[in-house]
Amino acid sequence: GAGVSQSPRYKVAKRGQDVALRCDPISGHVSLFWYQQALGQGPEFLTYFQNEAQLDKSGLPSDRFFAERPEGSVSTLKIQRTQQEDSAVYLCASSFGNSPLHFGNGTRLTVT
Amino acid sequence: EDQVTQSPEALRLQEGESSSLNCSYTVSGLRGLFWYRQDPGKGPEFLFTLYSAGEEKEKERLKATLTKKESFLHITAPKPEDSATYLCAVQVVGGATNKLIFGTGTLLAVQP
Incomplete structure (x- = not known):
């Protein structure tokens, strides 16, 4: 596709449920990033992949958050035992070399 | 600690009324400063993207400038379609890290 694609666009989960968010980066983009954006705030870094290697996961808020990119293209962000504070927009971005990050439109997660 | 501060938080302009948005930053070793809409x-x-103090870039009604401590996004004769949130971010690279640190954004409303 022409841009970064994220699915689902919206997800409602009951507290305690597990969720999985998918990101399809731009074809050929080596680097992939996940960010979390709370309402009225700027995006906050969660984790960074180069190909299939997760090089930095320092931004993941807790061990309930897990990300993978097994074949170096599609990535999944998984959140276990969701809590209300996990409600946010989760943005995926990809880039190639030193090019700027291209963001998807995000998944809005609401935990009730 | 790496930090980005944007001001004002919100700005309302009349169509054609020029203004500037501010982004001040503290970062250990600026690799790049980014503006996003x-x-x-x-x-x-x-x-x-701006890389060094004194650099300027322009696109249509927008012009971005950079000093050693801050960046400005100048909007000349804005139109209603320029209404959006404008985000500033600095790139932090080191070891395994490659991430953008965002400010909280400036919400711009341009009224006809």
């Missing part, structure tokens, strides 16, 4: 329900859209 974000529309409601969308991911951030890349506008500019």
Whole structure:
């Protein structure tokens, strides 16, 4: 596709449920990033992949958050035992070399 | 600690009324400063990258400038379609880290 694609666009989960968010980066983009954006705030870094290697996961808020990119293209962000504070927009971005990050439109997660 | 502060938080302009948005930063070793535009329900859209003090970049009614401590996004004769949230970010690279640190954004409303 022409841009970064994220699915689902919206997800409602009951507290305690597990969720999985998918990101399809731009074809050929080596680097992939996940960010979390709370309402009225700027995006906050969660984790960074180069190909299939997760090089930095320092931004993941807790061990309930897990990300993978097994074949170096599609990535999944998984959140276990969701809590209300996990409600946010989760943005995926990809880039190639030193090019700027291209963001998807995000998944809005609401935990009730 | 690496930090980005944007001001004002919100700005309302009349169509044609020029103004500037401010982004001040503290970062250990600036690799790049980025401006993004974000529309409601969308991911951030890349506008500019600036790398060194004194650098300027222009695109249509927007012009970005950079000093050693801050960046300005100048909007000349804005139109209603320029209404959006404008995000500033600094790139932090080191070891395994490669991430953008964002400010909280300036919400711009341009009234006809």
